[in-house]
Amino acid sequence: MTAPTATATDSAATDSGAERAPVRRRRPRTGTALVTAAVVVAVGAGGAAAIGFGGRDPGTATASTLPPATAQVTRQTLVDAQTVDGELGYGTTRTAAARRGGTLTWLAPTGGTVKRGQPVYAVDNSKVVLLYGGLPAYRTLRSGVEGADVKQFEQNLSALGYTGFTVDDEYTGSTAEAVRDWQEDLGRDDTGRVEPSDIVYADADVRVEGHEASTGDTVQPGKSVLTYTGTSRLVTVELDIDDQRLAKKDNKVGVTLPDGKQLDGLITEVETVIETGSGGTGQDEPETRIEVTVTVADPKALAAYDQASVKVAFTADERADVLTVPVAALLALAEGGYGVEVVDGGRTRIVAVSTGLFASGRVEVAGDGLTEGLTVGVPA
Template sequence: MTGAIRRSRLRAAVSAGLVLLVAAVGVVAAVGFGGGADGGRAQAGGAPPATATVTRQTLADSEPADGELGYGATRTATAKLSGTLTALPATGSTVRRGKALYLVDNEEVVLLYGGLPAYRTLAPGAEGADVAQFEKNLEALGHTGFTVDDEYTGATADAVREWQEDLGLAETGRVEPGRIVYADREVRVESHQADVGDLTQPGQAVLTYTGTNRVVTVELDVDDQRLAKRDAKVSVRLPDGRAVAGTISTVETVVQAGAAGANGQTGDPETKVEVTVAVTDPKALTGLDQASADVTFTVSERRDVLTVPVAALLALAEGGYGVQVVEGDASRVLAVTTGLFADGRVEVTGADLAEGMTVVVPT
């Protein structure tokens, strides 16, 4: 749902509550309402035909969006070595740190964990964040004798030679960028982009992979980016109707290729906001394959506030809003200040307003 649609819906909700503007001003005049919140005088007469109760509650302004149940964003592993592709893991299988993501010339290209890509050869004298990232992985794989920091020393090279010996590689003490692939965590192989026996060259796609946890992915228009805040709580309605709690784990801006038109020409690329939601109870997703799911984002929330139906608001002649409170066989108008609008109700505060009061809802 775009921001423009939401603003239009909010205007419509407010208009519904204020459509009797002229009549409301007449009501205020009839009861002799003054400038203050306590200026109303009781009005004799029968009970109003339609009423509602002033309720204390948590009011949440929420927006729904369509999501897709799956394994999250798909990434592509591309070759950085020239040779022959000699082995690929099975689709759907899991590859963990230190294991082969694929083999070139029967030598392993190893998966490690980290956010930086392998972009240069690491050797004694190298310094930087990529060195620290690699050394953390080397230590996690059980190799010792060096300090995990941002300096690649001779001690690091010695540990690398031991690692290379374990892999059956040439013991050079240097780490070539084509020999490792970084991912945030263990990966699930989604598809093969090449076949065993194919010749590889730098830049060639070898396979695609995803995370291993079931998640819900939502694509939002850029105008709705305000909905997506990392670590924010959301509600997910599954295909079987169950509602489960979720948390926004990642928010990324992605550029999608434009769709092909009837004339064969490709349209302009589109920028989208890709939101990944992790459910609180992953077991709730057991047995559910890729399918649609509804995600409700909470834009804003007000806890423990007084609310009335939007339609109960009256426009006051001197400006602002009021509500007509019913007290036995009489009624009076109280000035109120409005807050959050959501789900047909509005947050209200006023000097004499209290939970449980009855207010008129014009029809």
């Protein structure tokens, strides 16, 4: 905040001063303009003034020309809040890509749910199955291999009911025997080895959102096959980097559905993403965004909607029972900090103040002798 400086002097009168993480392709967004809704729950009377700054000598009482406008010091609850557009759906969309070349012979149906151990798609009639885990398959698992990826795979193999091995970070001959049983059940060659192209890892069950290829297509490694999401109904919000203060994990938010119904929500995930341009003039500069995932307390209330635009009300900060003045009433003092011009009858004096929360055009203030109901000057 920049303001003209009020110079401290011993004169009896002075005039008022002058006016004072993951990289993604940018998705088309509709209706994502931010809607400011900084809420103030007033306890006392309030006033409004034009934005501007000015000042006089702190502590000096004057009989000079009074300020062009005034407002009152109020005691109230000040809330820094903002309402933005969000999308109700199934969370972040991800892509499953072929890990080896061949003919695409089967795809899980759009809108269907794929659970652990079930096929997502098939290449050359070899099923690629879903397993749970955050570590992607990146190497061939065979006897003698050790590591976190081995343990993750063995945890899945055990959960699918296969036995005879120890779940740890060592791929042993016993693991290979269990894998052969698993491969036989899937109709694969029972090699006892697990190739990266055999698996799609996800955190949990997935919902197939769409197909990126058709059965019969010849696919090469890296070719997108289908897109998928989680299965839980979520609200996703994209914030500008300047609004990062709103995105605090585990904070409560309010969600308003298209029919006006309001639901309680909770921020469950906050992720910084870099979106790349979609091509064309001025579209290629990367943009950093904050992606916020919100869950609602009553998921059944979302049953009427598959995907929809919603409003999400964030509260960044709140101060209860504090003194406030319009931001425009602040004066920059020569000795540093801020003050306000208290108007008392036909005279004025400058009171130095400390500031707190700024919201809704007002600011939390505290200073010697500053009380609710005092009148302060506001530049025109």
